[in-house]
Amino acid sequence: GIGCEGGGGNGEGEPNSEGNGENDINNDITDPCIRYNVEQILSRDCKNELTKFVNEIFDNNKEFDLVLTSLPFANNSSMAAYTVTEVPLIDVLRTSIKFNTNVLSGATQEYITTVIFHEFTHAWINHFYTSPHTNAEQHNMMTNSPRFSALVEALLEMFGGPNGTLSYQDAVDLAWGGNTDSIAFNNLPSTERNRILQRIQDFKTGVSGTPCQ
Helix, strand or coil: CCCCCCCCCCCCCCCCCCCCCCCCEEECCCCHHHHHHHHHHCCCCCCCHHHHHHHHHHCCCCCEEEEEEEECCCCCCCCCEEEEECCCECCEEEEEEEEEHHHHCCCCHHHHHHHHHHHHHHHHHHHHCCCCCCHHHHHHHHCCHHHHHHHHHHHHHHHCCCCCCCCHHHHHHHHCCCCCCCHHHHCCCHHHHHHHHHHHHHHHHCCCCCCCC
16 A cells, blocks of 8 residues: 555555645645545655655745645646746745646556656755756756655655565656656666656556556
8 A cells, every 4th residue: 555654554644735724735636546645645654855845845834835736637738747836926935736637547556656756846946946947957957866866765665665566666767757858868778768668657557556446
């Protein structure tokens, strides 16, 4: 099962994401699988850097809001999600993450969780840097060692360990998801790129990984 403390956890940590007015993380996701994975990521027993960033910056902080929603993107978009940090309104900086149900509804929990962490990394960059602004530039930043390692470690915390569903190599391969336009990815040998793309597709389509229930 998905959860922290070695990947085989039962996901019983108390989530921080009810959007009940007591905090500034609003989980308005209607898709049950995406919502469940967000709740498990934000549970208080998760110690990875990305979960800690989201909880520490947005939870109980009146200056920063995080709004999470799910919907079918228009025009058959293949984009799984996107993140926007809006111009401050009344001294509140709002970050919105929208998840594409057309892409994610049939995906595995490992793939969905990778997309969530990827978007959290966009929010991280938006929070700490005034630039870069383009997706490609941010993806180049994501594939720098500290941020890439943070994503790998986050995935292993959720799904690794002796009872987990992800090996270290699987976590590394999934971490490239969404970053295939980066300089670092395109510097890999073509055989390695093709292998990684196939593994990402395996987790996206359910050939590997944990289906939503």
